[in-house]
Amino acid sequence: MSELYAARRTRLRDRCAATGSTAALISRPANVRYLTGSAPAGAALLLGPAADVLLCGAPLTGDPSEGRPADDIRVTVLPARDGDPVVAGADLAAQAGATTLAVEEHHLTVARHRALGRVVPRLRLADVACAVEAQRLIKDDDEISCLRIAAEITDQALGELLESILVGRTERHLALELERRLVDHGADGPAFATSVATGPHSGRPGHLPTDRRVEEGDFLSVGLGANYRGYRCEIGRTFVIGTTPADWQIELYDLVFAAQRAGREALAPGVECREVDRVTRHLLESAGHGERLGPWTGHGVGLEIDEDPQLSPAAMGKLDACVPVTVEPGVHIPGRGGVRIDDTLVVRPEADGGPELLTITTKELLAL
Template structure:
């Protein structure tokens, strides 16, 4: 694996040098992990002029879930508390003779930025922008394989829940049980706080579970994901509780299903992000639900559950092959509930069979 991380750092160094900086400081944890193999507590990565260095305040953990620092990197553990690896890295960069250091201005606080400037006064601090986030958008097959395993785990956890009795249980308990099952099946942990919404809460994006109990006739929507080796996927499904869904439930479900299918089918290399959003959105829009739609219908996933690209009406840019995204339109009717269907897929060219669906739990309307 060491070559993978070294190659990623080489690509970043090229971008950085092209931007006029001899050295770069990466501080955002997911970016550190991407380039160094692990991000121990407080870790920052210095791409120096003479040597790369991983600085942290604690030694790396010996758990597969935490990753393993690339052995070709020199590791420096600073004594705590209060030591800031970013400040120490500034000093190292200056000592290496760098005249400018590109930093992650979207992650470093004003106070830390100033402390680096004080510790290394001869260093010009420049902006690295979202260079690492941009490198992270297209995944390699190793990364996709972690997402695929995470998706399998989430499918398993959800499948087992559906076999149990749901009526009378609270949203909070169902969410906890799903999270336990994720870990049982080998996840590092949940990819994000599991959302379970029943009745009027169903279909609300990001709903935090309450003590409301599942009742006959409810919509029940569930959104969960597993983290596996640091990679985070997402699946969301909506069910009906009881033997026979009401007509409005079937209609709403069919509509959201059609929107979600349209979004999935729009995924292909070269397609504009906004066109994927529009494909899903216009189905709901033309049925009269335009006003209550969420701001986006999907987003990238990877080392973070919410990465680029953003699938929104105003998004710029086009999809590439090997970009994993969610497609997750939904409709929520205040006071009544709603439907949300969410898959994680990998963009693949037509010749490779089109988009690869990672979350394979059925999307038929199940009455439980």
């Protein structure tokens, strides 16, 4: 594994050198983890000009959720009272002879950036921009394996919930139970705050669980995902409680399902991101739900639950093979409820069988 992280760092170093920076200081946690295998809270990675150093504000905890730094990374734990690892990293870069230091301007606050300027006034600060995020876009086999396991855990947790009695239980309890099951099946934790939405809440994106209880006739929509070794996936399903769904429920479900299928089927290397969004959105807009749609219908996943690419009308760029994304249209009708269907898939060329579906729980409209 160490070679893998070293190769990622070399790629970034080459890029920084090409733009005139002899050193880079990475502070965004997911980027630090991508380049070193570990992201202790608040840590910063100094890349060159001498050895690569992971500067930590506190000793590593050894918790699995923190990951473990690659063997060839020098880990420096700052004395407890010594302040900001970012400032210490800049200081170290200057001592090692760097003249220009590239930092993550999209992560550092203005106040921290200014503190760097004060501590190392002779170091020129440049912007590494989203160079690491760009590297993270296309996943390698190890990353996709982690996502597959995360999805498997997620399907298991959801499957078990479906076998239990739901009527009368609150959204909060169902969400906590799902999170417990994720952990039982080997997740480091939930990938994001589990969403359970019943009745009039159903179909709301990112709905946070309340004390409302599941009732007969409700739509029940859930959104959850496992975090496995830092990699996060996402599933969303909507069910109906009781024996026979009402006509409006079947109609709305079929519509969202058709939209989600259209989006999934549009995934292919070379396809524009906004084209996938357009085909997903199109059916829902034609049915008069245009105003009820969110700003995007899918997004990348990986070390963060919401990363590039975005599937939205304004998105630039095209999909590549080995990019994992969600396809997750939903419609929420205020006062009534709604439907969300969400899968995590990996973009693959036609020759390899097309998009690889990671979250395989059925998308039939189940009556529970």
